Amino acid sequence: MKTMKAVQIARRGGPLELVERLVPEPGPGQVRIKVESCGICHGELVAIEGHHPLMQYPRIPGHEVIGVIDKLGPLAGEWSVGDRVGVGWSGGGHEVTGLTYDGGYAEYMIGFAARMTRIPAGLPSAEASPLMCAGVTTFGALKHSVAGPGDTVAILGIGGLGHMALQYARNSGFRTVAVSRGGDKKGLALELGAHVYIDAQSEDPVQILKGMGGARVILATAPDSASITRIFDGLGEGGEMIIVAGMGGNLEFAPGQFLAGRRAVRGFTGTDPADLAGTLNFSQLANIHPLIETFPLDQAAGAFDRMMSSNVRFRAVLTM
Numbered sequence: 165m166k167t168m169k170a171v172q173i174a175r176r177g178g179p180l181e182l183v184e185r186l187v188p189e190p191g192p193g194q195v196r197i198k199v200e201s202c203g204i205c206h207g208e209l210v211a212i213e214g215h216h217p218l219m220q221y222p223r224i225p226g227h228e229v230i231g232v233i234d235k236l237g238p239l240a241g242e243w244s245v246g247d248r249v250g251v252g253w254s255g256g257g258h259e260v261t262g263l264t265y266d267g268g269y270a271e272y273m274i275g276f277a278a279r280m281t282r283i284p285a286g287l288p289s290a291e292a293s294p295l296m297c298a299g300v301t302t303f304g305a306l307k308h309s310v311a312g313p314g315d316t317v318a319i320l321g322i323g324g325l326g327h328m329a330l331q332y333a334r335n336s337g338f339r340t341v342a343v344s345r346g347g348d349k350k351g352l353a354l355e356l357g358a359h360v361y362i363d364a365q366s367e368d369p370v371q372i373l374k375g376m377g378g379a380r381v382i383l384a385t386a387p388d389s390a391s392i393t394r395i396f397d398g399l400g401e402g403g404e405m406i407i408v409a410g411m412g413g414n415l416e417f418a419p420g421q422f423l424a425g426r427r428a429v430r431g432f433t434g435t436d437p438a439d440l441a442g443t444l445n446f447s448q449l450a451n452i453h454p455l456i457e458t459f460p461l462d463q464a465a466g467a468f469d470r471m472m473s474s475n476v477r478f479r480a481v482l483t484m
C-alpha cells in the first residue's frame with residue numbers, strides 16, 4: 165500500500181517525530197487532500213499536551229492546511245479532483261483538525277467536504293496557510309467587533325497575530341494603533357498600517373489612548389495577562405477588549421472598570437467557514453500578506469521550537 169511522510173505526536177507530551185504512514189482513504193462526505201503547505205501554530209500545544217477531551221494518539225497535528233484534492237469519497241458534494249482548498253480548525257461535525265483527527269503535518273490528509281474553503285487563484289499556498297488560523301482569527305474578531313470606520317482600534321502585541329491584525333485594521337478603515345514593548349517594531353508596525361505606534365516600555369498606552377478619545381476596540385494578540393490588564397482602561401465609552409491569544413495567568417479587573425463607560429471583555433476564535441472565505445477574499449483584494457518563513461516537513465520539530473521561542477518572523481509554514 166502507498167505510504168507518505170508525516171509528523172506525528174505518538175503520546176501525550178511526546179515530541180514531534182517524522183514517520184511513514186499509510187496514505188489515508190476518504191470516506192463518505194470526505195476528500196483526500198495532497199497537502200501543499202501547513203502553518204505552524206501555538207495551537208499545536210493543545211495536541212501535544214492533550215488538552216482536548218477526545219484526543220487520541222498517535223496524532224498528526226496541523227490546522228492551517230492548503231492543498232489540492234486528489235481523491236473524492238462518496239457524497240463529496242460540489243468538490244472536484246484538482247480543486248485547491250483550505251482546512252482550518254473546524255472539521256466535520258464535532259471534529260477538530262489536528263486534534264480529533266489527523267491534520268496537515270503530512271503529505272496527504274482527509275478533509276470534510278462541508279467544512280473546506282476554496283482558495284482564490286493567485287494566492288500562494290504558503291501565504292494562504294496562516295490565514296486559516298491567524299488570519300481568520302484577527303480578521304473575524306475585527307469584523308464582528310463594535311468598531312466602525314474611523315474608530316480607534318488598538319492592536320496589543322505585534323507578532324504572529326498582531327502583524328496580521330494591523331493590516332486588517334488599517335484596510336478596514338480604522339484609526340490603527342500598534343502597542344508593543346520597545347521601539348524595535350515601530351518601523352514595521354507603521355509599514356504594515358499603524359497610524360500610531362506606542363512603546364509600552366517607555367510610554368503609558370492608557371494615557372495616550374485616552375488622549376485620542378479612548379479606543380473603541382483593543383485587540384489583545386499577545387499572550388500576556390499583565391499587559392492586557394494594564395491597557396484595559398484605554399478603552400473609550402462602549403468599547404470592548406477582544407482576546408484572541410491564549411495565555412497563562414489571570415486577568416485582574418475591578419467591577420467598576422466595566423461599569424465605567426459600559427466596557428466589556430470577550431474572546432474570539434476563528435472557526436466559521438464563512439469567515440474563512442471572507443478572510444481569504446479580503447486578503448487578496450486588499451493585498452494583505454502574512455510574513456512567513458518556510459520549512460520542509462522533515463524540519464517540523466525544529467521549526468515548532470523556533471516558533472515557540474519567537475525566533476520566527478512572524479509565521480512558520482511547512483511546505484511539502
